[in-house]
Amino acid sequence: MRIPYNKQYIFGDTFKIISQSLKSDLITTGKYVKKFEQKIANFNKVKYALVTSSGTSALHLAFESINIKKGDNVIIPAINFIASYSMLKKMNANIFLADVDNDGHLSPITLVNCIKHNNLKKIKAVINMHMSGHIKYTDDLLKLKKKFNFFLINDSCHSFGSKYIYKKQVFNSGNCSHFDIATYSFHPVKSITTGEGGAITTNNKKIYKNIIAKRSHGIIRDKKRYWNYKINELGYNYRLSDLNCALGISQLNNLKKIMAKRKKIAKYYFKKLEKFSEFIDLPDKNLINFSSWHLFVIKFKSNLIKDKYFKDKVFNIFIANKIFPQYHYIPIYNFKAFAGTKKKLRGTENFYKSALSIPIYYAMKYKDCDKVIKCIKLVIKKFK
Ligand SMILES: Cc1ncc(COP(=O)(O)O)c(C=O)c1O
Structure with missing residues (x-):
């Protein structure tokens, strides 16, 4: 699925x-x-x-x-x-x-x-x-x-x-x-x-x-x-x-249930992904009881990002496993429709280059999270 x-x-x-x-x-x-x-x-x-x-x-x-x-x-x-x-x-x-x-x-x-x-x-x-x-x-x-x-x-x-x-x-x-x-x-x-x-x-x-x-x-x-x-x-x-x-x-x-479930998934990701800190950054754990966990954004560290196609390759690994993460977001100044100065901003570029929103939603099961984690491990293995 x-x-x-x-x-x-x-x-x-x-x-x-x-x-x-x-x-x-x-x-x-x-x-x-x-x-x-x-x-x-x-x-x-x-x-x-x-x-x-x-x-x-x-x-x-x-x-x-x-x-x-x-x-x-x-x-x-x-x-x-x-x-x-x-x-x-x-x-x-x-x-x-x-x-x-x-x-x-x-x-x-x-x-x-x-x-x-x-x-x-x-x-x-x-x-x-x-x-x-x-x-x-x-x-x-x-x-x-x-x-x-x-x-x-x-x-x-x-x-x-x-x-x-x-x-x-x-x-x-x-x-x-x-x-x-x-x-x-x-x-x-x-x-x-x-x-x-x-x-x-x-x-x-x-x-x-x-x-x-x-x-x-x-x-x-x-x-x-x-x-x-x-x-x-x-x-x-x-x-x-x-x-x-x-x-x-x-x-x-049903909001209480929704929030509790999203938090549970976020906690699971923290537990399972913390050991990969050499290769990925996780969100701020102090926010565990405060965030809606609309997104769970991981960031790949520079030791994995070898070329400008890194993210495309990452997406392909996930998609091959029927998982569909997302970018949040392409910097506004990258769009043709943006009318201001196209000067790149450092924090924005770093975030854009490294961030990936991995799946998190109410109906998600731990076994789904495990499939996501498996893909993250594949990325690390391939690019380290
Ligand atoms: C940060 C942010 N602002 C605005 C919107 C626009 O909301 P809508 O899609 O309901 O128009 C979205 C929705 O994707 C959003 O994520």
Whole structure:
């Protein structure tokens, strides 16, 4: 059987709740949407949660809600999914790519370097990305946010269910006490899925109001005369249907199990792979109880990487064994569609060259993990 790098798991209670949602009067903008949003807000202990048609539309609405406009300076990490870049580019923002640390994360050092190197006086927003589900540097990023006065948006698409510590207190990724907005994706590979879908959390009422209108064409309905509405700003159709939300509710009800299983697999990998430290680096084990383990990224050390085709050869070894790992991510500046300076960043290049996301998902069995480990051993044997 094929072993992908990630995939959804549909729990037994899902079918009942989806069929119930189908019997509702409203199968979009109905009570399952409200309930799912409430559950997301309660889980994250945040004031507002809004679901959207995707993680990308969540990012787009988040950017519009803080009024990013032509020429505004926005910083994103260079190791990233393309969604932030493409939305910001379409909004004509000035996008600056910051380098990443060993773990593929924007760090206070890479952020300050980006600000200094580009001589940025005014920064509208920094879009941090919780690579792999790990949340890092909250204290320092908050300090920099205050110093440079930027909006801090967390692209938390990898981190639904992840936690972080701030001043000895534990927070869920979408809590928004130490940043302005979090966005999620509920694509099937993520911690929880709605098929396609996303969400935004914030404690800021103004941002919330802006997003709620723009999610549905900018329409603001008259509370007393339902047939009447005004449109002050144009919006989109970025809504998520009740059917999707019913699936999301079932997933969220099972989140504890999902998190426990992902952690169990991560622990198994740590146990079995630690002895290969001469050849591979593992993720930060201190995050074992805090990460959603959306990804388990191993990094091959330079003693294995003999030529530029190394990763292709690695993929071929896995694929021959019906295992399908993944790259996260090709640096944004490598794409033809990237319009800025193509200068390569050191941390980004190192990460890109060496990182591989090995399979981790709810239905995975130890025997599947063993097959993955066997391939890693084959790679080491072949290239050492
Ligand atoms: C970090 C990150 N941001 C944004 C997105 C976009 O989410 P979606 O695919 O739901 O639009 C993804 C999804 O792959 C992601 O991983």
